[in-house]
Amino acid sequence: MSARSAPLPPLDGIRIVEIGHFIAAPFASRILGDLGAEIIKIEPPGGDPVRSWGAQANGASLWWSVHGRNKRSVVVDLKQPEGIEAVGRIIARSDALIENLRPGGLARLGFDHERLQDLRPGLIVAHVSGYGQTGPTRDRAAFGVIGEAIGGLRYLTDHPPGTTDLPPPRVGISIGDSIAGLYAAIGVLAGLVRRNHRALQGTQNDGICTVDVALTEAVLSLMEGIVTEYGALGLVRQPVGSRIASAAPSNAYASADGRRVIIAANSDLLYQRLMKLIGREDLAARPELQNNAGRLDHADEIDAAISAFSCRFDARQLAAILVEADIPSTLIYTAADIADDPQFRDRGMVREVSDPRHGTLLHPGIVPHFPECPGAIRNTGPEAGQDTDAVLSGIAGYSMDEIDQLRKQGVIA
Amino acid sequence: MSARSAPLPPLDGIRIVEIGHFIAAPFASRILGDLGAEIIKIEPPGGDPVRSWGAQANGASLWWSVHGRNKRSVVVDLKQPEGIEAVGRIIARSDALIENLRPGGLARLGFDHERLQDLRPGLIVAHVSGYGQTGPTRDRAAFGVIGEAIGGLRYLTDHPPGTTDLPPPRVGISIGDSIAGLYAAIGVLAGLVRRNHRALQGTQNDGICTVDVALTEAVLSLMEGIVTEYGALGLVRQPVGSRIASAAPSNAYASADGRRVIIAANSDLLYQRLMKLIGREDLAARPELQNNAGRLDHADEIDAAISAFSCRFDARQLAAILVEADIPSTLIYTAADIADDPQFRDRGMVREVSDPRHGTLLHPGIVPHFPECPGAIRNTGPEAGQDTDAVLSGIAGYSMDEIDQLRKQGVIA
Structure with missing residues (x-):
């Protein structure tokens, strides 16, 4: 070992089984896989339907290349007892399990907590669902749009009441599922920290560690003080459109x-600087606009003055003028702007990746970044069942004959 | 020890220092504190300005009760060498440090990585910033609204191009900061997993473990396949307003x-069920509406039919009819609806908490939920400096005389 080996990513040596579909649970395991965990995705015959979502190229989804990256795919029919047996053997050699079946679905398959504890004492089991594993509405169907609305995000993502008859727009991505996935990743990691901490202290392993993440609750947890303010004052937080509620000027200017x-000149200093830039020394000097409260009261007038300036320039030119004047600002980025951004490129946050099906693709980078031991993109989204044999022989301990037999019976693919 | 002690929360025994302000870094440590970590928040004289944000009661912010919960507050003047010495002694007894000064700010204070490694070998250091710790734009001022726009979220949170002249609304909370905070929490936990894993394997501690989270990048990481689709096909993902891009009917109906x-009847089965409920057997039967692609082509017509039904009922009545018919749906919740929701109450996700300043308050619960070893709200947002003496004597090893002296010199408060 004379050559210095490359540093291993932070979660090297951790193995996680995903019995997930669509977005939330698979997003959690993608994040953990990006940081070096081995992810074994158990898929039904035909594969997770998310494999075909979004725009297609070369007969395959482009999003899948990202959403499935750093995973190994094992196709198993969980309706057959031999399939359950095979997955049980994989779980027995793993650190954590992440799933997003309907509540109770994992137990109905045969993997109740007692069985899981038998298979792998101290396993971390993360359940992701719409409403949680308990409570009066746990069995209701949950879609992302519903969880986002119940968590309070949708109401606040809108123009102020009375501004327009248009319905409140969605955040244009599956934000509720993704946030639930981030909390599930936090839960798995906290469970691992707990287990290792106990092991280092010589404390006995105390059984399965369950993590119960609800989409509605994950969204609610980001809602700042709105529940507290309502409880204490009866205050119902209202949407404020493209401004921010507490400071001015900050808006999206044409x-x-x-x-x-976006121009965010919402401090005394930045306001002065911006008013001088746009040639409105009169507004810079007005006594009632010297503090934030006064500017909030006159936000319409200030915004009109900024808009009269902004609409004289093309967006890139305007952005350059504002950067030059050291005023916090940016174009609202489209996918094209993201792909071209020098900062994203410099930090590997937009990077070229080789995909066996597509050739060179652009992928988003790995967040969070660990400079001393960075995560890596080991593989792009795998074909369904691509790793079935390797995992069944290498981890679950099946012989090649047994694997052939399982395949003939239609248990694996 | 005859009585069985209450189970300890997952991060019990982990100590984290926060040199944070506003939202992103403090949100990361709130999440870790909710799960049982001890959080020591270092604040400047006068305290973190976020303490006064949002609606006030009893002369204090209500949001702070939540945002500062499960933390200990230590007020130290970091412009004085004795202040740096004191914080260094706390860091020497801690597992991780989370900060969101401008890039390089921590090192300028005196805490470069070499010093931190001397203080606490193997410390996990999470830096949260707008653009990251490196790269051409790392020094630019970053506000949440700017990070959200650069990450791609703002462009997609809008009505389709041409629908309205109104600017794209913000997500009405500090979503970019919160997402960056979640990734910072993931980074700290992954660093702890790595450290413990190495310790269990008998591998030598290998120095500081840095986590570098950028707000722009945290947002970008949720943007699904948009960069990949742009790179391969030149496709620029567009906002779709209140619908979802890939399935119909799903919308927000008046x-x-x-x-x-919100009604999400975007499967063949649910579509049939909804059309019968609203008395439109004709639409249920139309051949071209039997699959999703056809329904997407005729989404306007279907939405008009659903709206003609929805607008005959008050929202709560409509929601009850839809639940009865087993169609995924919900009112768009305001803060008031959240506070009253039986599921949130049942699961402790809206709970009553005693705050010394405010009396009984509603707090959002702890996410993720660990049923066997739940997190708890040990304290609400502390007064600035409330724990200075206890932390300096109990953790940093100062005598009461030394503490008195530091206070007289204006180093601590």
């Missing part, structure tokens, strides 16, 4: 070429 | 009392 530029 | 109800 440019000559029909785009929008 | 009720008679001027509210909105």
Whole structure:
């Protein structure tokens, strides 16, 4: 060992089984896989339907290349007892299990907590669902749009009441599922910290460690003080459109070429600087606009003055003028702007990745970044069942004859 | 020890120092504190400005009760060498440090990585910033609104191009900061897993473990396949307003009392069920609407039919009818609906908490939920400096005389 080996990513040596579909649970395991965990995705014959979501190229989804990256795919029919047996043997050699079946679904398959504890004492089991594993509405069907609305996000993502008859827009991505996935990743990691901490202290392993993440609750947890303010004051937080509620000026201003530029000049100093830039020394000097409260009261007037300036320039030109003047601001980025951004490129947050099916693709990078021991993209989204044989022989201890037999019976693919 | 002691929360025994302000870093440590970690928040004289944000009662912010919960507050002047010495002694007894100064700010204070490694070999150091610790734009001022726009979230949270002249609304909370905070929490936990894993294997501690989280990148990491689709196909993902891009019908429909109800009947089965409920057997039977692609082509017509039904009922009545018919749906919840929700109450996700300043308050619960070893709300947001003496004597090893002297010098408060 004379050569210095590359540093291992932070979760090297951790093995996680995913019995997940669609977004929330698979997103949790993607994040953990990006940081070096081995992810074994158990899929039904035909594979997770999410494999075909989004825009297609070369007969395959492009999103799947990202959503499935750093995973190994094992196709098993969980309706057959031999399939349950095979997955049990994989679980027995793993650190954690992440699943997003309906509540109770994992137990109905045969993997109740007692069985899981028998298979792997101290296993961390993360359940992700719409409403949680308990409570009066746990069995209701949950879609992301519903969880986002119950968690309080949708109401606040809108123009102020009375501004328009248009319905409140969605955040244009599966934000509720993704946030639930991040909390599930936090839960798995906290469970691992607990287990290792106890092991280092010589404390006995005390059984399965369950993590119960609800989409509705994951969203609610980001809602700042709105529940507390309602409880104490009867205050119902209202949407504020494209401004921010507590400071001005901050808005999305139109440019000559029909785009929008965010300008956040919401401090005394930045306000002065911006008013001088746009040639409105009169507004810079007005006594009632010297503090934030006064500017909030006159936000319409200030925004009109900024818009009269912004609409004289194309967006890129405007953005350059604002950067030059050291005023916090940016174009509202599209996918094209993201792909071209020098900072994202410099930090590997937009990177070229080789995908066996697609050739070179752009992938988003690995978050969070560990400079001393970075995560890596070991593989892009695998074909369904690509790793069935390797996992069954290498981890679950099946012989090649047994694997052939299981395949003939239609238990694996 | 005859009585069985209450189970300890998962992160019991972990100590984390926060040199944070506003939202992102403090949110990360709130999440870790909720799960049982001891959080020592270092604040400047006067305290973190976020303490006064949001609606006030009893002369204090209500949000702070939540945002500062499960933390200990130590007020130290980091501009004085004795203040740096004191914080260094706390760091020497801690597992991790989370900070969100400008990039390089921590090192300028005196805490470069070499010093931190001397203080606490193997310390996990999470830096949270707008653009990251490296790269051409790392020094630019970053506000949440800017990070959300650069990460791609703002562009997609809008009505389709041409629908309205209104600017794209913000998500009405500090979503970019919160997401960055979740990734920082993931980073700290992954670092702890790595450290413990190495300790269990007998591998030598190998120095500081840095976590570098950028707000822009945290947002980008949720953007599904948009960068990949752009790179391969030149496709620029567009906002779709209140629908979802890939399935119909799913929208926010108006009720008679001027509210909105989400209905997600975007499967073949649910579509049939909904059309029968609203008395539109004709639409249920139409051949071209039997699959999702056809329904997407005719989404306007289907939505008009659903709206003609929805606007005949008050929102709560409509929601009850839809639940009865087993169609995924919900009112769009305000803070008031969240506070009253039986599921949230049943699971402790809206709970009453005693706050020394405010009396009984509603707090959001602890996410993720660990049923066997739940987190708890040990204390609400502390007064600035409330724990200075206890931490300096109990953790940093100062005598009461030394503490008195530091206070007289204005080093601590």
